[in-house]
Amino acid sequence: MTSIDVQNLTKEYGTTRAVDHLTFRVLPGRVTGFLGPNGAGKSTTMRLVLGLDRPTRGTATIGGRAYATLCDPLRKVGTLLDAQAAHGSRTARDHLRALAVGNRIPDRRVDEVLAETGLASVARRRVKTYSLGMRQRLGIAAALLGDPEVVMLDEPSNGLDPEGIVWIRELLRRLAKEGRTVLVSSHLMNETASFADHLVVLGRGRLLADTPMREFIDARVRPRVRVRTTDGSVLSQLLAEHGYEAAAHDDGLWTVEHARVDDIGRLASAAGLIVLELTADEGTLEQAYLDLTASATEFTTTPARTLTQEA
Numbered sequence: 219m220t221s222i223d224v225q226n227l228t229k230e231y232g233t234t235r236a237v238d239h240l241t242f243r244v245l246p247g248r249v250t251g252f253l254g255p256n257g258a259g260k261s262t263t264m265r266l267v268l269g270l271d272r273p274t275r276g277t278a279t280i281g282g283r284a285y286a287t288l289c290d291p292l293r294k295v296g297t298l299l300d301a302q303a304a305h306g307s308r309t310a311r312d313h314l315r316a317l318a319v320g321n322r323i324p325d326r327r328v329d330e331v332l333a334e335t336g337l338a339s340v341a342r343r344r345v346k347t348y349s350l351g352m353r354q355r356l357g358i359a360a361a362l363l364g365d366p367e368v369v370m371l372d373e374p375s376n377g378l379d380p381e382g383i384v385w386i387r388e389l390l391r392r393l394a395k396e397g398r399t400v401l402v403s404s405h406l407m408n409e410t411a412s413f414a415d416h417l418v419v420l421g422r423g424r425l426l427a428d429t430p431m432r433e434f435i436d437a438r439v440r441p442r443v444r445v446r447t448t449d450g451s452v453l454s455q456l457l458a459e460h461g462y463e464a465a466a467h468d469d470g471l472w473t474v475e476h477a478r479v480d481d482i483g484r485l486a487s488a489a490g491l492i493v494l495e496l497t498a499d500e501g502t503l504e505q506a507y508l509d510l511t512a513s514a515t516e517f518t519t520t521p522a523r524t525l526t527q528e529a
């Protein structure tokens with residue numbers, strides 16, 4: 219199957235080094251989330267992979283070949299970089315047909331991808347009448363048109379409604395399950411956590427992480443337990459006696475650092491405490507991501523945590 223290989227890739231624009239000696243591999247059969255603060259170099263990397271820009275140094279290949287040397291590239295690599303790319307005066311159907319003809323893709327694929335992206339009923343409308351979310355769906359339809367082994371999408375959830383967000387999540391998971399190579403950039407951490415198996419994280423053009431998502435979170439966010447009992451003072455004393463670091467919150471809720479529900483549950487039960495609530499707080503991708511990128515952010519506001527936004 220086909221992987222994306224980035225080797226010692228560097229891109230300078232004048233004095234700005236957008237991509238800085240990057241090396242990573244995107245493997246088939248899983249969704250790789252491509253993360254990083256604004257200006258970290260994600261789009262530049264994708265553009266370099268697609269031969270839309272020339273690297274200053276290094277290489278970016280797909281299945282061992284430069285994109286520009288692929289025959290029928292749309293049948294090998296499907297991409298969404300700019301949802302505004304379709305010509306506004308064309309209908310969605312005509313836009314996809316033109317792409318299909320130019321890339322020796324059978325015409326039936328046009329109807330298949332229109333159906334798959336939920337655009338069949340508006341396929342004869344001009345693209346300029348489309349909403350942002352509809353354009354986004356059309357961009358995804360174009361990416362899928364050639365039934366490609368490699369799919370690279372830049373912020374695919376942009377402008378999608380909640381139903382669209384669920385749809386794209388399921389689509390990405392299915393594409394990976396079919397054995398395709400899927401690379402998806404996003405600023406939406408909850409979203410990325412819902413579809414990615416693996417993460418590649420950039421900061422100021424450099425590789426900060428290339429790791430399975432679960433490992434990425436577990437390495438950075440300590441597990442916590444949320445516990446509420448009928449007697450907070452007994453609980454607090456019990457936790458302290460057993461060396462747990464715990465903090466009290468409203469409504470008698472305590473959070474216990476570096477703890478597992480099994481241990482806290484047993485402890486409370488042995489002390490005869492009535493447990494009203496006991497939950498594992500596994501840590502989120504957002505927490506882990508903010509921890510990693512705090513120092514690798516080019517554009518910072520105070521506090522730095524305002525950088526990621528959820529839809």
Ligand SMILES: Nc1ncnc2c1ncn2[C@@H]1O[C@H](COP(=O)(O)OP(=O)(O)OP(=O)(O)O)[C@@H](O)[C@H]1O
Pocket residue numbers: 231234235236254255256257258259260261262263
């Ligand atoms: N054509 C260009 N000319 C000059 N500088 C550029 C050009 N393209 C990108 N850059 C710079 O390269 C850096 C990386 O930009 P890039 O768009 O790749 O980041 P990104 O991670 O995709 O950011 P975002 O999340 O905001 O989309 C930024 O400092 C940007 O200003």
